[in-house]
Amino acid sequence: MRRGVRGVDRSSVALTVALLALAVLWLSPIAWVVVTSLKPAPDIIRLPPEWIPWPPTGAHYHEVLLGSSRTARIGRAFVNSLVVATGSVILVLATSAMAAYPLARMRFPGRDLVFALLVGSLMIPNAVLLVPQYVLTQQLGWLSTYQGLIVPEAAMIFAFGVFLLRQFFMTMPREIEDAALIDGAGPWQVFSRIIIPLSQPVLAALAIFAFRSAWNDFLWPLIAVNKPEMFPLPVALALLRSAYSSESYGPIMAGAALSGLKG
């Protein structure tokens, strides 16, 4: 206890300074992407590296968003990703909330089996389902469609969503529901008027998780989409790279920077 306030302070200041330095280093790859995307082409490969793009140019953004005839347009891919991610969030929230409610609150034959199957399925690696999922999607005629991306992405998250929401529903007090039931409300009214409004924080957390997962998935859209106008962002970006190869990093980095933007 002799160290006194100043000693403690000094070491914690040193730690904060070290962490700040590490944080700057940690963000530098992202900063480099943004800086590159704003530089005119000749400045991009100039050494030593220049970290301030002056004067900045919007040319690369213009090219990937509107101009390029070489690849799927990043602007279009952005819209595709938005549609797919939003659609799968809605599907996941609806199906997993509806499934989690009876699993948390009702007694019925098969309940424990259903729950065990869902939790067990969390151990299934997505890559293992790739081929049969492709065959199925082809048979449904869903390749290169929004539903061919939304439904499988939602199915990947569904079991996790049920697990998360069931845990949350089980901690909610039963009194409000019981009162509503006595007043003559049916199970659907209890679910939609009481359970769902009281679960907004956990539903929001699940929505963010599902959005990120669908927005960033790469492997499934890589095989399930073969029309350039239907590519979501990660696939369009990967192809942007081969379209420009090493000739110019500017448009590639503009695409990469744009893909980082979201909600």
Added chain:
Amino acid sequence: MSRQARVAYAFLAPGLLLFAVYRFYPLLEGLRLSFTNARLGRSAEQWIGLANYTRLLEDERFHVSLWNTAFYTVASTLPILAVPLALALALNRGRLRTLLRSVFFFPFTLSVVTVGLAWLWLLDPVVGPFNYYLRRLGVPARSWLADPQTAMWTIILTTVWWVTGYYLVIYLAGLQDIPRDLYEAAALDGASGWRSFWAITLPLLRPVLLFVVVTHVIGSFQLFGQVFVLTGGGPGDATRTVVQHLYEAAFQNFFQFGAASAMAWVLFAVILAFSVLQFRLLRGHTEY
């Protein structure tokens, strides 16, 4: 069926339909395909027994990719456990912690393709800043991704950078659950910070560590995106992974759905074996 059971299954129906069609059926269908010679466009596939599996025993590229995947998984586990843990301990308290946490979390919000492109550019052997600064420090420039000695380690480095934020959040939640008075008692008994880390923090974090390791291993065995963007499996086959080999067999060369399904099930078996092993190793003594 009772009324309540009918109501319950009415609530469950949409989700169970989704689950049955896009999770359960593909799992069994994949197993069935692995015993056939199915290909894209082949209308009448035949049952060929274990032929796809026995062929995998001779497929040297599959062996290499299995070895690479296992190497990646084992080699990346320690950094994936240690880096976010060290950050979590440093960011559990202190100034600017909210800002710093979001900085370290940020890369995780990016897609694997964005991460791959950023590092590809950063590590460019000629004009990339990484090599430039290393040269300034006296380290000779090299093509980190084109050298079989360093390619997989470079992929590990980028992955650590990408996912650290996610595990950081999980560790921070775990640290919150450790009662404060344990540390106060230890300090009164004269224990150093290092000592209480080993005697209190680490043992009480065991369930969190287990979660991190199992999640990481399941993800690692499916390594694909980083390799696809950064090296394409090269140089040679130095970074080729099982999922990449599977992807190529099924969707690039000859569309061999049967053979690829057999690979998928071998991979599944390996992942299950690893997970069971880890549960055994780490679960044992969690009571406290």
